[in-house]
Amino acid sequence: MKTWRVLTWCGAPTWASGTRKSSSYQACRPAISRRRHKQMDIQLSIGMASNARTWAIHDGRVKPDGIELIPSPVHASELFWRQLKFGDFDVSEMSFSSLIMAMAAGDDRWVGLPVFTTRRFFHTGVLIRKDSGIQSPEDLKGKRVGVPEYQQTAALWTRGVLQHEFGVEPKDMEFFMERVPEQSHGGSTGFKPPEGVTVNQIPLEKNIGSMMLSGELEATLLYIVDPNLIDRSTADLWSHPDIAPLFPDARAEGIRFYQKTGLYPINHGMVVKREIAEDHPWVLLNLMKAFNRANDICNRERAEHVDYYVETGLVNAEGGAALKQPLVQHGIRANRLVLETAAQYSFEQGLTPKLAKLEDVFAKNTMDQ
Structure with a gap:
């Protein structure tokens, strides 16, 4: 057998x-x-602010194909310092100004993604002391002006608009910076004040808020009180009787600027660690698609809410139709003008030694998006 x-x-x-x-x-x-x-998904950590255009990624409604994201909601001020100094996250939101400065200084750890979840007419956020004699933007010349961080994107935009719209150049003001070098974006990018510009360091026992209230500062380009690891101000300047906005009607000034220039300033983009982008180039467009889906959800939910206001007469039909238009979009094509303007401001203000090219900042396979 x-x-x-x-x-x-x-x-x-x-x-x-x-x-x-x-x-x-x-x-x-x-x-x-x-x-x-x-199929095994790639696990990537992601740090970014929590807002209407990122909620769908934070809460898991949108998942990039082939990627398991581990999201952390982190305040932008703290996030950029952590990324530039420690590289804490595989993917993150990033200051556009600091990104092009870091790249110009030879730091090639990051590849940019043209995803822009926050925008604002930043120059409308300038605050002044009522007794400073400042009645118009031109009156900022010769004044002591606070800034959380000289190189941050919001400050870049504000200085650029003051220069191009009102003839006030950075060298016309004396700046006082709140963040200390060891806990700042500039400390990680090797920031030095541009030639002809005075940037003083605010002592640790003081901050922009306290110096505005004491009269040591006459204005501040922007003001941050959200709790995080690097910003120190806490005083409520917006409701203080001695403080006022430079532009009393910020909405009207934003509309004027937008109608004249067509610019709705972006603040932050997204970055991916270069080693990940090189080892797995497909993750770049998969992440782009995910952010576009999250943006679509934001737009759809806004449109659904608008219908209620139109139906009850709180918003007229024309206003309702306008609110349903996708004003904010990701990608290079929809944002080339605003990105190139920010790069131009950076070069003009002496933050970058040459004009940054978008092709050198963003991933090649995202340039047609």
């Missing part, structure tokens, strides 16, 4: 004698198939 011995457990069996197949071989085939074809 012949005996059949299976000499290999899986794969093509080797038989001692005869040609009959073993049931053991058949049983193992499905397990092999599952192991061989099971």
Whole structure:
């Protein structure tokens, strides 16, 4: 009587004698198939602010194909310092100004993604002391002006608009910076004040808020009180009787600027660690698609809410139709003008030694998006 011995457990069996197949071989085939074809998602950490255009990614409603994201909602001020100094996250929101400065300084750890979740007419956020004699933007010349961080994108935009719209150049003001070098974006990018510009360091025992209230500062380009690891101000300047906005009607000034220039200033983009982009280039467009889906959800939810206001007469039909238009879009094509303007401001203000090219900042396979 012949005996059949299976000499290999899986794969093509080797038989001692005869040609009959073993049931053991058949049983193992499905397990092999599952192991061989099971798709493993890449796990990536992502740090970004929480807002209407990122909520769908934070809460898991939108998941990039082939990627398992581990999201952390982090205040932008703190996030950029952590990324520039420690590289804490695989993917993150990033100051556009600091990104092009870092790249100009030879820091090539990041690849840019043209995703822009926050915008604002930043120059409308300038605050002044009522007793400073400042009645118009031109009156900022010769004044002591606070800034959380000289190189931050919001400050870049504000200085650029003051220069191009009102003739006030950075060298016309004396700046006082709140963030200390070891906990700042500039400390990680090697920031030095541009030629002809005075930037003083605010002592640790003081901050922009306290110096505005004491009269040591006459204005501040912007003001941050949100709790985070690097900003120190806490006073509520907006409601203080001695403080006022430079532009009393910020909405009207924003409309004027937008209608004249067509610019709705972006603040932050997104970045991916270069080593990840090089090892897995497909993640870039997959992330872009995910952010576009999250943006679509934001637009759809806004449109649904608008219908209620139109139906009850709180918003007229024309206003409702306008609110349903996708004003904010990601990608290079929709944002080339605003990105090139920011790069031009950076070069003019001496933050970058040459004009940054978008092709050198953003991933090549996103340039047509």
